[in-house]
Amino acid sequence: MPQTQRNDDIELRLLIEAIYLKYSYDFRDYSGASIKRRVHHALRQFECKTISALQERVLHDPTAFMQLLQFLTIPVSEMFRDPEHFLAIRQEVVPVLKTYPSLKIWIAGCSTGEEVYSMAILLREEGLLDRTIIYATDINPRSLEKARQGIFSLENVRAYTQNYQKSGGQRSFAEYYTAAYDYAIFDKTLRENVTFADHSLATDSVFSETHLISCRNVLIYFNKNLQNRAFGLFHESLCHRGFLMLGSKETLDFSDYSKQFAPLLKQERIYRKL
């Protein structure tokens, strides 16, 4: 006989199902432990006693859902995060990218845009940005809007500056932004070739052929099923020998696609499609 579930777990499942049915956001295959913590965190902010109460609010009030979505997605990001990863792109990947007359790059789960601006700066310094189209996608419209604006707190940008220098940056990082009060407004020409778009790795399909896909610290929030779905999309989108970049603790090892990509640099989580 199956073990009876705790109320909390039943309510969590019902909430996730309700969100999917009502708003088409699919969290059903997200890793359970983290989503549970985030919903509990939201409960306190919403001052709801139970997940069922939160479900009622969210089901009848789209604004409340948009607020909840901010808890369900994790906008933790930085520019040139793991500088050695970006150094490896410069040294090992850029020489190959330079052989293409035009480039398409997909940054999946771009959150508030830190990875997008990092990639754009790197490409500009390598003389590739003008012939590149970057698709930057996320499920959270508010994050996408922030990414589009390209305004980051000056305090964070100081930390990014160190990352940038360690990543093989060739200029002064301050050349890429204008400081205004406590904010750094990034050079808008960096995003001239960037298309920001709403796209879900859980429910949407491939929209373009690409040469490089960067999806960093997104897949850790997915269970194995959903990871497989995402890897499937990446495999379909990438051209022959296309590049896949993952977060520093993410791996293809436990997925169905481990045999369909080969690590170019295992430590830096850079793979090529076979």
Add this chain to the structure above:
Amino acid sequence: MNDITVASSPLRPVDAVVVGASAGGVEALLAIFEGLGPDFGLPIIVVLHLPDAHRSQLAEVFARRLALRVKEATDKEPISPGTLYFAAPGYHLSVEGDYSFSFSQEARVHYSRPAIDYLFESAADAYQHRLAAILLTGANQDGAQGLYTVKQRGGVTIVQDPQEALVATMPQAALDRIKPDYILPLRGIGRLLCELERIEC
């Protein structure tokens, strides 16, 4: 032997052991694990707070000193018996319902990522009463909430005797929150681990 044991009922069987430690944790962990042989049958999952740069060598350091199989936990990895896992630097480590690991980068808890609370709470959800949780020396409050959840689910709770701990804050914070099954010095915790394994299944 003046081990302080507050448990009234016999030791209950468990499927996994989770351990949290902070300041002074390396020595404390070595002390409780050094008596375990290579055939120790339970998985042991550890969150140890350390400055980012020092953490990644943990598995290697412990592998050299212990008879156990030691490795850094990997996202989505199924948890194997007889292995000592360390949480990776910069990521919270959780146990999923299918007994695999998952990583996340939610905000720090008690200035810590990985956080002991996140490991303990998720492991309590996954293993329910078949879990032992051990909280050792440390200078913050992490782990008290997690230990509370383990106790609620009927798991075995063990706190290092604050008198003996290098830094008493963390075990004391747990004792202020719950009455654990055991309050023991390190040597006693080592012996308890051996007993936990013997009554497995």
